[in-house]
Amino acid sequence: MSSKPVNSHPLDAAQTGGRPATRYSTVARLLTEEIEAGRYQVGEKIPTEAELQQRFDVSRHTVREALRDLKSQGLILARAGVGTVVRARAPRTRFMQGIGGLQELIQFVEATRMRVLHKRRLIVDQALAERLTLMKAGQQWHEASVLRFLPNEPTPVASMNIYVRPEHSDVLDFIDTAGLPVFSLIERRHGVRISEVSQQIVAVLVEREYAHLLKARVDSPALEITRQYTDAQDRLVMAAIGLHPSDRFSHNTKFRIQSPEDKES
Amino acid sequence: MSSKPVNSHPLDAAQTGGRPATRYSTVARLLTEEIEAGRYQVGEKIPTEAELQQRFDVSRHTVREALRDLKSQGLILARAGVGTVVRARAPRTRFMQGIGGLQELIQFVEATRMRVLHKRRLIVDQALAERLTLMKAGQQWHEASVLRFLPNEPTPVASMNIYVRPEHSDVLDFIDTAGLPVFSLIERRHGVRISEVSQQIVAVLVEREYAHLLKARVDSPALEITRQYTDAQDRLVMAAIGLHPSDRFSHNTKFRIQSPEDKES
């Protein structure tokens, strides 16, 4: 039996650039292309693992690695005792999970101290209703204007206007001491549950009055971040407009793309 | 030969309800709990596969299945030749889902048309490596400079610089016709799977050269959005730097806060 030429597997053909592809990724690519081309229709069964093993002349493990890839893209669905059926022809838009979104916000709040400049009751006018789309002109809200500082830093990192409902206005007395985000305070003290946060970010220039407050240059760039917090009934519970000079703050988010079928404990 | 003592593995202890847990899921749960408890700190290495194999008295395959689970949650990062390090302490901060994160991005891409200004090969210099932190100076990448337009609009909404690896540079020939995001093109044509996107937003002023391209005023405010797309091994697959004049673009995100129990079948 003569030596084995060792490695001369059909799937191990060299590819254009980069490093050589693995066998399972090649199998995965071929199967994906066939599904996309319509050789296996949606709802139809693809060959069994044993058949694929023969067809590609690889081990069952390799076949399973390839199928795992397609599963994680939601292309196929495997069931023991039945087989593997095509679920979609093209990888569906996967689902994203933000990491460091709200959590980062909380950390930001905990890492900074706040100084309240003033509080007041206000009637929403047209201009504010345009910026905070979930408010309506004529409504009554309470507003707190605050500055945020990093510990031991004399220059503020942000100026914020915070808006809460009149019945929750007592939380504004605690925002500088609690070390908690305002929405957390409202949830704790009033039993409200925030269910959604919508956030808008625009680039603006620092105006004269804010330049003075923030010790920033007039017409320097800044991020204006508007957040509106709503409960399960889609009622606006709280809103905030923050102005962050760009030399002190950048907004970072990390999205993790999650596989459709990721088991959990 | 001879019988086998069958099954009497420590990890196979019966659990409260439901069906019996698998060994790998038990290992995964234990490791997750330890990370969460702080036994392994973020940035620290967890034991090698061989050590875990001994500790739990299971095969390497079982250990790897467990680690695969943690990887898919972004809890750990494994690198050949180095080891496996803890990347985050908590998967349970799962209470937030970004809705309209990537989806919105895709819609944005599908709703706009692109014009490629030029393409070139480049060697990463220090300046670029500082903005795209996952690149290293000296690496070779391919860059495409493009403008984005809304349909039937003469003024562009954004200017973008897109970076792809040399072995994927063919996708740059399709970005203006495909109507798909570049990262989708790479995934389809090269079998890569993007697993994470990190995004940084800063406010900047429009410089002269870009002002001309974008037909915007010099020193008007704009959002500079930097996105870096990485695969499961944390390798940078693609990057993009976009400049969006603020009178034409704002960045909107919506977060939904998930109830602790959202169980389904």
Next chain:
DNA sequence: GATTATTTGTTCGTATGTATT
């Protein structure tokens, strides 16, 4: 710079368990 040891990644083989028909 080359070599070696370590660690994860890929691939093979085999056996048994579990769900479905």
Next chain:
DNA sequence: CAATACATACGAACAAATAAT
């Protein structure tokens, strides 16, 4: 009950990436 097909689990070997010598 038996056959089928995927799921889990054991073992072994080599490749690739990296760090240390």
